[in-house]
Amino acid sequence: MLDVGRHPNIDLLAYSEIEKVEGEAGNFKITVRRKARYVEEDKCTGCGACKEKCPTIVPDAFNEGLGERKAIYSWFAQGIPSTHTIDSNYCRQLQGKKCGVCAKTCQAGAINFEQKDRIVELTVGAIIVAAGYDVFDPVKIPEYRYKKIPNVVTAIEFERLLSASGPTAGHLDRPSDRAIEAEIEALEKKAAKSQKLVAKFEEQFNQSSADFYAKFQKGEYKDDEERNKWAEKYKEHLTIVEPLEVMKKKAEGFTAAKRLAFIQCVGSRDFRFYPFCSGYCCMHSIKEAIIAHEHGPDTTSTIFGMDIRAIGKGFEEYKIRGGNHSNISYVRGRVAEIQDGPENNPIVVYEDTKERMVKSQEFDMVILATACAPTKGIYELADKLGIELDAYDFIKTSPLSPVDTSKPGIFVCGCAGAPMDVPESVAQASSAAERAAEVAFEGDVRKEKAVA
């Protein structure tokens, strides 16, 4: 990313979309919409002072909604370019309210609430589509109860939980526990407020609220208007404090997730959704299980899959190492259902095909290895570019010319063409660059010939 940001031959148009493409190989005219950031790119230094002062809190999409960000934000800390962006859906100023805190904070004078989308025209010789993929939404599989059972998460959510820069700073706190902790925090704030109110009365009457309330309930002070108010406030206070105490007691027992289940082929190799194999998910489950074990040496992981496709360089060795050193067991079987168990522990119901038995097992957390889904908007993009998609909406290529699309001069690399892992994507990126360079070279030769 850094290299892209710094390279003198790269013009990086981030936060932009293709509007229109005309022409042919060697001479494409492209219309690009540069979406308004409300921040001047040439002035913003990426210092982030604005987002510290911004009063509007928004769910953080980069952390899969598991954390929070501000209405002015950068996608993530080390993102390139470091230019910040105002989310117009949330920004108070852009929603017509009074604010402008960021503009006052920004010492570079980069905030511009008047900024509009800009249209840029480009002329290029070749086009490379590297639009990536989306994570399959497992809500579509009702028997896995994703979003219903809090401790069932997707692999990418789990990735964020494992990340030192993620919402839990890398601690494997279970979502259900985090929800209760958030509730405790909110209730504590409320309790502190109501405690203040109650304390006023205690001072006024020089009596503890508990003593007073016991007597009050026996029928004393019925006619005292002030003490009636006190009783009312104290009763309210108790409705906050009592559940808070219960929750706090419960939270004392919270520990990091130790028993993990990874479920393979969630949405992949599944006729209801995507019949293909997503290729990389076996390996990311093994990786996540190994990292989780590094965080907590008593962590155990079970990976449920049909085949464990450890097909890359060093992958099979990695798989075996995970089994020998990171407490991973590999169970062959398709998971039929995930049930809600005691203490928010999901229960995995599956068929162990080796033992030919239907079994169930309780876990602290379940991680879904979700399918590689064609990215949203790929239809529109393919339409604008005039290139064909395959039966699943990946960009169509042929095995003998793996990065050529159906239109000369337009190439594809990475998961926009088909699911693949990092090394293959990197290799393909070079392949697409090669094909694009060949187009440019042919163009030069034509020009030379025309001149001669």
Place this chain on the structure above:
Amino acid sequence: MPNKEDNIRIGVFVCHCGSNIAGYLNMEELGAYVETLPHVAFAKRNLYTCSEGGINEIKKAIKEQNLNRVVVASCTPRTHEPLFRSSCAEAGLNPYLFEMVNIRDQCSWVHMQQKDDGTAKAKDLIRMGVAKAALLEPQVPIISEVAQRALVIGAGIAGMTSTLALANRGYEVVLVERGERLGGMLNQLNKLGPTMADASAFADEKVKAITAHPKITVFTKARVTEAQGFIGKYKVDIETESGVKKIDIGVIIVATGGRLLVPEGLYNYDGKKVITQLEAETLLKQGLDKGVNNVVMIQCAGGRTKERPYCSRICCQTAVKNAMLIKEQNPQARVSILYRDMQMYGVENEEMFRDSKAKGIRYIKYEPEDPPQVSDGKVSVYHSLLGRKIDLAADLVVLSTPIVSQDGAEATSQLLRVPIDDNGFFLEGHVKLRPLDFATDGVFLAGSARFPANIREAVAQGLGAASRASIPLSKGSVVVEPIISILANEDACRGCGLCVALCPYGALEIKKTDKGRKVHIIDVACKGCGVCASTCYQHALSVNSFTDDQINAQINAFLE
């Protein structure tokens, strides 16, 4: 140790980075402290040293204050060192008289909750940076021409693809193949999955294009026997039938492929009734015998074992393809594939896998602890899902053996000074991020020489390696950061060669000189990693900008 120069004037710029640094460190204290350090002639705090204003202040100070060293204490050199260096250069100061101290990542970010400790650490780091800066010496980047010619070793599909790609970009390419003809393993294949394109037609098409191309020189029955030099300037000897050719080469692509394991002693392999998938390809090309009605394929034959722990990636798809072709030739045939995991990754493979089931191919999972037994006309196997042993009639048994490293891979590795891994495949620069490069500049990698690859992957990698190789070719020269090894004390060098053996980039060699055997550094190949300097027990080697004196000065400053 005092510097050779008498008048060291260091300017130190301490960056607030908005509130990124200033929010967590005591900047006033830091600013005042910097002024007390030895040789510091000028100190300044900036809101953003990297902003236009900050840069102008550096330039102004260099001129007005006669600064001859600059230190910036701010963020990471990964993002900002090039900017600050070029600013020094613009003001007339050699850019290597610049030193950067990272007080953001290493102080304010990691010690957000400990302002005093974070500030104290920032003082330590700046003191160390200033101590080193005082001893910095000017350096000049090294520029070396790149011969406008590529060498591709191996004329399989990956090598042929690389060759054509580079030639189509206008570069001269020398293609060396040790076999009699171009095409590699492609020549032995029948159909190419999943589209069932004809392998020889595809090979012919590539061979024709290569033979006709004016930019390509082909040597068959030839070997590279010598490759001296470094990126841009290789002197290569190619042994051909008509003698040794000596050619100047700029970049090299290794596409020597792999070899299918011949399963001697496994599953009663005899090459007739028990054959490999490659032999099955030949059989299918000729047309299957009428009597072949029961075929059993055994996956992981000699693969995923203690001896060869890796999964060879492409054998499952080959088996499924050939099983379908058998069914096509003889629809009555019963074809069973005995497997451990069916590695039909991706879109096309899984699709072919599904089709094959619809066509009646049977899949039987076996356990490696209880492998199939092959006897005359029969295969017995413990069916893992049924939980019992079953017998399968077998007129033909096809063993899916792994691709193993190519014969002579080790010799090629020594010749080009590039590494191979535990399984004998060539080891790329970075398994994830640089799959087609070697750590050594100027040498690239594609196809099954790296790891078993199917046609789609080999073509993609062939194109990719060509792209990587074309970068130094198109630039015409390589510019190397002068932060490289130097033979600082020639007299101390005993020519022992320890450094030569340890250098990961093949950047060192022993040369005979008037003073005896001495190490010689190939500037262009050196990455300045410092392995040689840190292992040289004679302290003969050093690294520019990281000399012993400079590092000692830093350590002493830290201990003050």
